[in-house]
Amino acid sequence: MTVEMTTSGPAATWLKRRSRISAIEIVFWLATLLPFFLFPSYLSLASQIAIGALFALSVDLILGYAGIITLGHAMFFGIGAYTAAILAKHGWGEPLTGLVAAAVVAGAVGFVTSFIIVRVQHLALIMITLGLGLLTYELANSFSTVTGGTDGLGVTIWPIFGRFDFDLWGYTAYSYALVILFIGVLVARRIVNSSFGLALTGIRENSQRMPAIGSVYRTHLQKIYVVAASMAGIAGALLTQTTGTVSLDTLSFQRSADVVVMLILGGTGRLYGGIIGAIIFLVARDRLSDMNPQYWYFWIGLLLMAIVLVMPGGILGGLSRLFGRFVR
Amino acid sequence: MSEGTPVLRTEGVRKRFGSLEVSRDISLALPVGARHALIGPNGAGKTTLINLITGRLKPDAGRITLDGQDVTGVPAAERVRRGLTRTFQINTLFPGLTPIESVLLAVCERKQEAGQFWRRLTGHAEAVDEAFAILKQLRLDDVATRETRHLAYGQQRLLEIALALATRPKVLLLDEPAAGVPKDESAALFAVIAALPADMAVLFIEHDMNLVFKFASRITVLVAGAVLVEAKPEIIRSDPRVREVYLGQGHHG
Ligand SMILES: Nc1ncnc2c1ncn2[C@@H]1O[C@H](COP(=O)(O)OP(=O)(O)OP(=O)(O)O)[C@@H](O)[C@H]1O
Numbered sequence: 105m106t107v108e109m110t111t112s113g114p115a116a117t118w119l120k121r122r123s124r125i126s127a128i129e130i131v132f133w134l135a136t137l138l139p140f141f142l143f144p145s146y147l148s149l150a151s152q153i154a155i156g157a158l159f160a161l162s163v164d165l166i167l168g169y170a171g172i173i174t175l176g177h178a179m180f181f182g183i184g185a186y187t188a189a190i191l192a193k194h195g196w197g198e199p200l201t202g203l204v205a206a207a208v209v210a211g212a213v214g215f216v217t218s219f220i221i222v223r224v225q226h227l228a229l230i231m232i233t234l235g236l237g238l239l240t241y242e243l244a245n246s247f248s249t250v251t252g253g254t255d256g257l258g259v260t261i262w263p264i265f266g267r268f269d270f271d272l273w274g275y276t277a278y279s280y281a282l283v284i285l286f287i288g289v290l291v292a293r294r295i296v297n298s299s300f301g302l303a304l305t306g307i308r309e310n311s312q313r314m315p316a317i318g319s320v321y322r323t324h325l326q327k328i329y330v331v332a333a334s335m336a337g338i339a340g341a342l343l344t345q346t347t348g349t350v351s352l353d354t355l356s357f358q359r360s361a362d363v364v365v366m367l368i369l370g371g372t373g374r375l376y377g378g379i380i381g382a383i384i385f386l387v388a389r390d391r392l393s394d395m396n397p398q399y400w401y402f403w404i405g406l407l408l409m410a411i412v413l414v415m416p417g418g419i420l421g422g423l424s425r426l427f428g429r430f431v432r
Numbered sequence: 433m434s435e436g437t438p439v440l441r442t443e444g445v446r447k448r449f450g451s452l453e454v455s456r457d458i459s460l461a462l463p464v465g466a467r468h469a470l471i472g473p474n475g476a477g478k479t480t481l482i483n484l485i486t487g488r489l490k491p492d493a494g495r496i497t498l499d500g501q502d503v504t505g506v507p508a509a510e511r512v513r514r515g516l517t518r519t520f521q522i523n524t525l526f527p528g529l530t531p532i533e534s535v536l537l538a539v540c541e542r543k544q545e546a547g548q549f550w551r552r553l554t555g556h557a558e559a560v561d562e563a564f565a566i567l568k569q570l571r572l573d574d575v576a577t578r579e580t581r582h583l584a585y586g587q588q589r590l591l592e593i594a595l596a597l598a599t600r601p602k603v604l605l606l607d608e609p610a611a612g613v614p615k616d617e618s619a620a621l622f623a624v625i626a627a628l629p630a631d632m633a634v635l636f637i638e639h640d641m642n643l644v645f646k647f648a649s650r651i652t653v654l655v656a657g658a659v660l661v662e663a664k665p666e667i668i669r670s671d672p673r674v675r676e677v678y679l680g681q682g683h684h685g
């Protein structure tokens with residue numbers, strides 16, 4: 105082929121600009137420190153949000169970027185949660201290695217199941233993920249000698265680095281969860297801004313075309329599925345470690361559905377969508393269930409429908425469109 | 433490879449959908465550098481033949497060889513990696529990606545770099561340059577950073593070809609590259625095709641006979657799933673059977 109070497113100047117600049125850290129991002133991360141000063145009595149809620157955000161981020165990697173719809177991702181969250189708990193129960197309460205173990209175990213299960221996941225699409229895919237989720241839940245329920253069954257497990261977690269104890273007010277918990285979330289976002293960011301991330305977007309945009317450009321795209325899908333499973337596992341382990349307990353609820357269908365709702369609310373395929381969604385969802389749950397505990401899902405349902413109808417790209421999608429109009 | 437050895441060959445390829453025989457015993461040979469037109473009425477089985485050659489469909493019988501190697505059982509993506517690439521009659525692009533991203537993706541896949549998740553996209557500088565050069569070659573450089581879904585239809589047809597070129601094909605199969613493009617633009621599109629490297633074998637489907645006669649050095653006429661005749665343009669032009677198929681059923685394109 106006669107490919108004369110040109111300077112691809114404008115296009116290269118455009119590509120570079122896409123992956124640049126924006127001012128809004130820096131402001132956002134500074135704002136995550138506000139709870140320490142403004143809402144010190146809400147630090148445990150804040151750490152729940154950080155954990156939910158990490159979980160939603162893991163779903164965004166497969167759903168928002170690669171287009172794998174899942175209704176069973178809590179299986180990895182729960183596996184991570186139980187891995188950390190069972191380790192601690194058996195005398196190893198060191199948190200950081202607990203996270204690593206959770207990532208490895210969840211990732212390994214993700215790898216095994218990925219062989220089925222990449223072979224199905226659409227409704228079948230939703231049903232397979234749903235089925236795997238339910239299966240895991242019931243397994244955990246029946247192996248109650250290991251998992252504690254419906255009672256769950258209470259565990260003791262050692263101080264982080266042997267120094268920072270998990271305090272009652274949640275200072276350590278929130279700091280810990282926030283740092284892990286930050287690292288998670290950095291890793292996810294690196295992934296989506298790579299050629300691999302581009303390939304994932306290609307699969308989402310048109311998987312039919314991928315083989316025609318020579319892509320064995322199932323390998324890409326398996327890879328990101330394992331990454332997302334590990335990340336969800338870490339989120340689960342964080343929950344165990346910051347609350348000192350684990351229950352079957354970490355594996356529940358409700359959790360799988362909630363995380364998708366968070367992501368759709370915030371906006372898929374944008375990294376920060378899941379974080380924004382987690383903030384809205386969990387703050388709303390906290391406020392609304394104070395008012396009327398039974399009916400708070402009514403409002404979430406309403407909000408979800410409104411967002412999907414009015415802002416198909418979620419809150420971040422809507423904002424960026426609005427912002428785009430201003431810039432132009 | 434010696435002059436005249438076919439780079440792509442199909443031998444007795446057959447395919448049926450239920451009771452409909454779409455490909456009947458099709459044998460074709462494309463030498464290096466071929467400019468081969470595949471023509472025939474709507475529903476003759478032209479697209480199906482491309483699907484069979486590229487591995488999107490499995491033939492019921494017959495063999496397909498690329499560079500002398502049997503690829504009949506080889507998956508579609510692997511055939512592309514070995515140099516057998518196609519474009520689509522109906523745009524099959526990445527609507528939410530820009531042309532530079534789409535072509536860059538195809539280049540990265542070819543270089544086996546698409547799976548690398550630790551390297552920034554802009555770190556693949558050579559691939560970016562190559563992708564941009566391909567866009568420039570197809571006069572898409574001005575719209576390189578516009579979302580594909582917002583491109584003019586004719587530009588999307590060009591992007592179809594750009595994606596295929598990024599795989600560096602030895603054999604390029606173009607399924608009605610000018611489908612739906614206004615007449616004046618389709619001539620320009622074929623000018624791009626005419627300028628493709630001389631050692632690339634090109635098989636193209638086209639309904640406009642003027643374009644076919646202008647650009648093809650050999651023509652296969654497919655009717656109802658079978659090869660009616662294969663010959664040089666001069667011979668096809670005066671073949672009474674071809675006239676009957678085309679003029680008898682009205683002119684397509
Ligand atoms: N997957 C399929 N299942 C069943 N029938 C099919 C399938 N694909 C194609 N056909 C039928 O096979 C016949 C040949 O179709 P094909 O698309 O190959 O024709 P074509 O020569 O490309 O026509 P056109 O000029 O309209 O593009 C048509 O009758 C079509 O309806």
Ligand SMILES: [Mg+2]
Pocket residue numbers: 478479480521607
């Ligand atoms: Mg066709």
